[in-house]
Amino acid sequence: MDLTYMSLEKKDRVAIAWLNKPKANTYDADLMRDLNAVVDDVRFDDDVDLCVLASKVDGIWSAGADINLLASSTPEYKAMFCLDCQETLNKLESTPKLFIAAIDGHCVGGGLEIAMATDLRLISDGAWRMGLPEVTLGVLPGTGGTQRLPRIVGKSRAIDLMVTGRMLTPKEALDWGLVNRVFPREKFWEETMAFARSLTYPEHSARAVGFIKRSVTDGLEMPMYEGLALERELQNRLFGMADAKEGFRAFLEKRKPVFHGK
Amino acid sequence: MVGPTRRIGMAPTRPPTWAVLETHRCTAAPGPRRVSWPRGTRRIGWQERFIPLLAHRIDDMALLDQFRIEALPKKWQDEGHLWQETYFPEMPTVLDTPNWKRFYPDTPLPRLSVILAKPDGFASFASKVVGASTETTELENRLWKADKMPDAQFMTALKIIRAQASTELGSIQQHRMVYEQLDSGSLAGMDKEIVEGIHRTDAGGHRLDSISFSKKRVCVEELRHHMQMAGVLTLDETFDKARWGRHWATETLEELFAMKPGEHVLDAFNIEFKSLLDSATFLSFIDRVGKFQLEMQHHFLYAPMAVSMPWMRWIEESYHLAAGETLMKAIAVAATLDGGNFGIEDLQKTLNMWYPRGLEMFGSELGGGLVKGVFKTLTNGEAQKIYIEEVRGKVKDVNLAIIQAKARCTREEAEAALRRIEERGETVHGLTKANLVFLPDRRFFRIRGLAEYGDYRYPGADAAGVGYVYLPHDVHGAMLSSDDRAVDPNDYVEYLRTVLPERYMTSRHWDFVKDEFLFNTKWGEPERVP
Numbered sequence: 067m068d069l070t071y072m073s074l075e076k077k078d079r080v081a082i083a084w085l086n087k088p089k090a091n092t093y094d095a096d097l098m099r100d101l102n103a104v105v106d107d108v109r110f111d112d113d114v115d116l117c118v119l120a121s122k123v124d125g126i127w128s129a130g131a132d133i134n135l136l137a138s139s140t141p142e143y144k145a146m147f148c149l150d151c152q153e154t155l156n157k158l159e160s161t162p163k164l165f166i167a168a169i170d171g172h173c174v175g176g177g178l179e180i181a182m183a184t185d186l187r188l189i190s191d192g193a194w195r196m197g198l199p200e201v202t203l204g205v206l207p208g209t210g211g212t213q214r215l216p217r218i219v220g221k222s223r224a225i226d227l228m229v230t231g232r233m234l235t236p237k238e239a240l241d242w243g244l245v246n247r248v249f250p251r252e253k254f255w256e257e258t259m260a261f262a263r264s265l266t267y268p269e270h271s272a273r274a275v276g277f278i279k280r281s282v283t284d285g286l287e288m289p290m291y292e293g294l295a296l297e298r299e300l301q302n303r304l305f306g307m308a309d310a311k312e313g314f315r316a317f318l319e320k321r322k323p324v325f326h327g328k
Numbered sequence: 329m330v331g332p333t334r335r336i337g338m339a340p341t342r343p344p345t346w347a348v349l350e351t352h353r354c355t356a357a358p359g360p361r362r363v364s365w366p367r368g369t370r371r372i373g374w375q376e377r378f379i380p381l382l383a384h385r386i387d388d389m390a391l392l393d394q395f396r397i398e399a400l401p402k403k404w405q406d407e408g409h410l411w412q413e414t415y416f417p418e419m420p421t422v423l424d425t426p427n428w429k430r431f432y433p434d435t436p437l438p439r440l441s442v443i444l445a446k447p448d449g450f451a452s453f454a455s456k457v458v459g460a461s462t463e464t465t466e467l468e469n470r471l472w473k474a475d476k477m478p479d480a481q482f483m484t485a486l487k488i489i490r491a492q493a494s495t496e497l498g499s500i501q502q503h504r505m506v507y508e509q510l511d512s513g514s515l516a517g518m519d520k521e522i523v524e525g526i527h528r529t530d531a532g533g534h535r536l537d538s539i540s541f542s543k544k545r546v547c548v549e550e551l552r553h554h555m556q557m558a559g560v561l562t563l564d565e566t567f568d569k570a571r572w573g574r575h576w577a578t579e580t581l582e583e584l585f586a587m588k589p590g591e592h593v594l595d596a597f598n599i600e601f602k603s604l605l606d607s608a609t610f611l612s613f614i615d616r617v618g619k620f621q622l623e624m625q626h627h628f629l630y631a632p633m634a635v636s637m638p639w640m641r642w643i644e645e646s647y648h649l650a651a652g653e654t655l656m657k658a659i660a661v662a663a664t665l666d667g668g669n670f671g672i673e674d675l676q677k678t679l680n681m682w683y684p685r686g687l688e689m690f691g692s693e694l695g696g697g698l699v700k701g702v703f704k705t706l707t708n709g710e711a712q713k714i715y716i717e718e719v720r721g722k723v724k725d726v727n728l729a730i731i732q733a734k735a736r737c738t739r740e741e742a743e744a745a746l747r748r749i750e751e752r753g754e755t756v757h758g759l760t761k762a763n764l765v766f767l768p769d770r771r772f773f774r775i776r777g778l779a780e781y782g783d784y785r786y787p788g789a790d791a792a793g794v795g796y797v798y799l800p801h802d803v804h805g806a807m808l809s810s811d812d813r814a815v816d817p818n819d820y821v822e823y824l825r826t827v828l829p830e831r832y833m834t835s836r837h838w839d840f841v842k843d844e845f846l847f848n849t850k851w852g853e854p855e856r857v858p
Contacts, residue, residue, distance in 0.1 A: 087480070088698055089698065094478075094479045095479060096479050132480065134483060135572055138572055139573050140573030140574060142573050143573030143574075
């Protein structure tokens, strides 16, 4: 895999995708191509159960889209760029494996939009800011921000955050439900990786995790009746797996299950 | 590439359209044209012919063999020709062999083509540049096609190339302001005093016509530098491939050719030359920054830019610097011995005006971290520090020239005298510190970059080093204050009037400084970075 601004490590069934585009991990088409390639790789790798998305740039997770690009490109290019970004994040979101944003730095604008496309957001308790200040540039959060933020924090809070361009601290973000966990910075990586590994084989049924993600993510966009049908379908597939039998049996035998992804 | 690289022995497919120089060279070059080539020597086309033909020493031959030449695409040759006819119509007189030989009998005519170091010869030049590392000398990991660069790197490369090209055209527009005066016979005021003073005190050939011709030689070489940058942008057709929906090579060249005086990328190239003092100080101080950039850019990721650097830096830029240094010294000596109505304080004021702009050409002292190791050998701050030491040496050279002229002593004796004057405050040979020049403090009269290594920022800025911070430092670096507060901009302007040339205080650039920085309320009161 030929990556320009990202690198991918794999260990203990966890893939760690590092964003590394100094100074601020601003994204452009090259970084999005990298992210797309990472998603593809994670999708097709049977030895990977989930992916942690982290930053190599100190103090910054991502500051969003490259403003130079937005200022200098043609409207037609910008339109295609937005479409490309949205499709990449949709792909990440519809992948039946968990993506976790491990945020140890500022996460702003398009950076937060990437983070919102992941399934869980963990953040360290540094002096970071999270927000969607695109309105201060005279535009809107166009990489899925206006759609994903209200689905995460609710319509009213989402509009508040986006129209004011205000920034949240990690604690505020936790209160709003924008992040799932806040870890002390000195233990952030340790805690994050422990959390990630707890969701992988053999202790955890990563397949069930992936299907839960799909059922929630896709199901939320469907009428209840269709969502329930999707849920049943995915559940039936899990019922047919050896892992489900092992899960039931271990429960009855009062022991820890050992899953194999079969 | 637009057309294949022209190889030795290949005839050109069409005659040159902007070939004043080439035509001239091929028909009028003296003696060396009769060099007899050993059997089996490769035959050469018109574009290349003049270099070996004008090489008249074995050393030159060895040197020239390390370079190759390419012609610009016709469209850009024509654009260049139009620009030259508008802003530099005197060029043919410089390229007239008798004229040239009169002033530079031992120097080949300038080469108005795109001149690229051959990969084999590149390392020997690159190893000598400031901040060179092993990677600087190696071309293996460079990119020869622009479309191989990711967007961010491409835009950084473009930004640097654009700035470089803009300086070349800008400096011709600036130098013209002076040589036109010298040539017109209407010399008046201080410049008249300076030229007459130099005539009386300098036996080194600094006559009016040689000073003027020297300026025009510099212009020819600056124009070639621009052609070189145009070549970097156009000879690899992938540079113009749509990126972000735009064709950057075409757009950039069109923009560059349309830039009028005052519209250039770097401030130093938007300041009018109103005196010979400007011209001399510019060549020594501002062109020296250019030398640093040319050296550092041997590390450039985009290989065609990297291999463009050796000829520009090692063959051409050296002359510009030397021309400035010798003229500065001649002016300083004239000011000391027979200055008429000008004195060393006029040179000092000129230095005060240009030096801050030179420092700012490096960019913010805190920046350049991403460029180092990819496009340049050093960060902005690292390069600037070395530059400061180098120009400190040039200021010392001027002072030694003053002492030597006044005391008619050796350089060693002059150095001893200089130490007594500067370190002990003595009067030696009738000279005191006030009769010498000094390098202003790096914080004086800065409008871009960092005034104090990022200790200050303007309100609302996320970080120091971003944007302009008003800090009224004097030429020695002390903050001008009243009641423990920085003095008001109006008071600072009054101070600047005493240390900057009067001619600058009525210039377009000074208006820009006042309107955009000193009296622009958008910047607010500077605050200390916590």
